[in-house]
Amino acid sequence: MxxxxxxxxxxxxxxxxxxxxxxxxIHSFMLATGYKTDIWLxxxxxxxxxxxxxxxxSFLFIDTDQRPVFILGSLTSAAFISIDFYYALNDVISDIYLGDGIIQIIFLITWLALAKPLLLKRSNK
Known part of the structure; x- marks a missing residue:
């Protein structure tokens, strides 16, 4: 793979x-991530x-332009990195979210490492 x-x-x-x-x-989720008041959110x-x-x-099963999933994956990671670190470091959310932030950094670095091959692959078609 x-x-x-x-x-x-x-x-x-x-x-x-x-x-x-x-x-x-939601109860086990909050045990792991901390109590929240806005359950609906x-x-x-x-x-x-x-x-x-x-x-x-779905991109595992379709053969199409990979740039949209690059945008989705990398920007989703970037959004979570921003949220996780900002709010955890400002004591708004539990520090457990720093772990998620690190996982998201790994995802983003991997997407960025794939960016050039993805763009070159598409431009050579």
């Missing part, structure tokens, strides 16, 4: 699992991340 497909599989599944978790069991974010994850995973 090449790096592109591996990244899609790992980030897609990670995003899907973290999206579904608060929808299925947590569930809304989870619901919105499901199509993001499924879109990423």
């Amino acid at each position: 090449n790096i592109f497909r591996t990244l899609l599989w790992i980030q897609g599944c990670y995003t899907l699992l973290t999206a579904i978790w608060p929808l299925v069991d 947590i569930k809304t974010v989870g619901a919105l991340l499901i199509p993001v994850a499924l879109t990423m995973l």
Whole structure:
């Protein structure tokens, strides 16, 4: 399995699992991530991340231009990096989110490493 497909599989599944978790069991989610008052917001974010994850995973099964999933994956990671570090370091959310931020940095670095081959592959067609 090449790096592109591996990244899609790992980030897609990670995003899907973290999206579904608060929808299925908000209590265990809050045990791991800290108490929250706006449960509706947590569930809304989870619901919105499901199509993001499924879109990423769909690129494992379709042969098409890969640039849209590069944009989706890398910018989703960048958004979570910003949120996780800003709010965890300002004591708004639990420090457990720093771990997610590190995982998102790994995803983003991998997307950026793939950027040039993805762009070159498309321009050579």
